[in-house]
Amino acid sequence: xxxxxxxxxxxxxxxxxxxxxxxxxxxxxxxxxxxxxxxxxxxxxxxxxxxxxxxxxxxxxxxxxxxxxxxxxxxxxxxxxxxxxxxxxxxxxxxxxxxxxxxxxxxxxxxxxxxxxxxxxxxxxxxxxxxxxxxxxxxxxxxxxxxxxxxxxxxxxxxxxxxxx
Amino acid sequence: xxxxxxxxxxxxxxxxxxxxxxxxxxxxxxxxxxxxxxxxxxxxxxxxxxxxxxxxxxxxxxxxxxxxxxxxxxxxxxxxxxxxxxxxxxxxxxxxxxxxxxxxxxxxxxxxxxxxxxxxxxxxxxxxxxxxxxxxxxxxxxxxxxxxxxxxxxxxxxxxxxxxx
DNA sequence: CCTATTTTTGTTGCACCGCAACATATATGT
DNA sequence: ACATATATGTTGCGGTGCAACAAAAATAGG
Numbered sequence: 001x002x003x004x005x006x007x008x009x010x011x012x013x014x015x016x017x018x019x020x021x022x023x024x025x026x027x028x029x030x031x032x033x034x035x036x037x038x039x040x041x042x043x044x045x046x047x048x049x050x051x052x053x054x055x056x057x058x059x060x061x062x063x064x065x066x067x068x069x070x071x072x073x074x075x076x077x078x079x080x081x082x083x084x085x086x087x088x089x090x091x092x093x094x095x096x097x098x099x100x101x102x103x104x105x106x107x108x109x110x111x112x113x114x115x116x117x118x119x120x121x122x123x124x125x126x127x128x129x130x131x132x133x134x135x136x137x138x139x140x141x142x143x144x145x146x147x148x149x150x151x152x153x154x155x156x157x158x159x160x161x162x163x164x165x
Numbered sequence: 166x167x168x169x170x171x172x173x174x175x176x177x178x179x180x181x182x183x184x185x186x187x188x189x190x191x192x193x194x195x196x197x198x199x200x201x202x203x204x205x206x207x208x209x210x211x212x213x214x215x216x217x218x219x220x221x222x223x224x225x226x227x228x229x230x231x232x233x234x235x236x237x238x239x240x241x242x243x244x245x246x247x248x249x250x251x252x253x254x255x256x257x258x259x260x261x262x263x264x265x266x267x268x269x270x271x272x273x274x275x276x277x278x279x280x281x282x283x284x285x286x287x288x289x290x291x292x293x294x295x296x297x298x299x300x301x302x303x304x305x306x307x308x309x310x311x312x313x314x315x316x317x318x319x320x321x322x323x324x325x326x327x328x329x330x
Numbered sequence: 331c332c333t334a335t336t337t338t339t340g341t342t343g344c345a346c347c348g349c350a351a352c353a354t355a356t357a358t359g360t
Numbered sequence: 361a362c363a364t365a366t367a368t369g370t371t372g373c374g375g376t377g378c379a380a381c382a383a384a385a386a387t388a389g390g
Binding site (some may be wrong): 206216224225226241242245246264 | 375376377378379385386
């Protein structure tokens with residue numbers, strides 16, 4: 001994949017090619033699902049697309065709003081089920097600190113934890129695949145006999161963009 | 166302080182002196198509040214005591230149950246306000262991944278982040294003051310111009326106790 | 331000491347988050 | 361085409377968290 005990029009993925013640039021970034025991610029999702037014999041149904045795809053269209057985490061009910069067209073509102077449970085599926089496939093992550101969900105733009109090669117950098121100002125979320133962070137956590141855990149399993153680490157703060165402004 | 170201990174605090178031993186551990190923490194809270202000219206009111210103290218009595222994170226409503234005596238139930242908002250106060254003083258942390266709260270048994274000298282190791286089996290929470298983890302996160306963040314502010318990092322997994330069993 | 335002001339607690343009410351249980355529809359395998 | 365598995369729709373509800381206003385308690389100032 002072309003977008004695999006360096007060790008540390010950065011915040012999505014305000015000017016990046018959204019259209020392409022989203023369609024690439026959808027393509028990736030299709031590959032993943034096909035390989036696992038899972039079904040990326042229309043509903044699931046719509047949820048993923050909605051998340052991809054926003055580089056911010058979306059709450060389940062906000063997601064419902066965005067999926068609504070002409071009075072046709074998917075029920076909460078419907079969206080939650082799609083989210084459950086997408087999370088199982090590691091195509092979407094839940095941001096615990098915000099009760100919200102975000103599409104994963106990172107290639108989950110291994111089961112390494114992902115570090116999310118969440119901007120308190122603008123709400124943007126940067127995804128950082130940091131082996132270093134994962135390692136120190138593993139070491140610190142092992143020191144007390146703890147076996148870590150967390151897939152997601154959330155760090156809130158201020159992004160470069162907002163700090164400048 | 167005698168209990169300041171090594172770099173890595175461990176899980177509370179099943180046989181440790183709860184009574185003393187709690188009263189020490191209360192004493193510490195009083196010192197902190199006095200120094201800051203904040204008021205550790207009866208309500209706030211009761212909430213802190215309830216959390217200290219459990220070495221597991223408690224949900225707000227479970228906390229209410231435990232604070233209830235003879236039909237006198239504090240309203241949710243009352244407990245949430247006490248929790249807000251205690252969190253401001255960094256005497257209590259919120260465990261996002263569980264919608265729950267836990268008393269801090271760690272001396273927040275600096276504003277270093279605290280790492281919680283949460284056992285998926287028994288629910289116990291170990292508090293680890295790991296400078297190494299804090300540093301790698303700072304470094305990884307700085308690499309993308311992000312200024313981290315998270316006070317808490319949550320790692321779920323299996324504790325040594327449960328792994329053995 | 332008494333009053334004015336600030337701080338804390340109580341009351342009422344509600345919005346949001348997340349899912350269980352069951353019914354229906356759609357896809358898949360044979 | 362049929363039986364089976366999988367996915368979606370319907371109904372309904374419980375947990376979480378707080379806003380807005382009212383009352384009570386503590387603190388400061390004269």
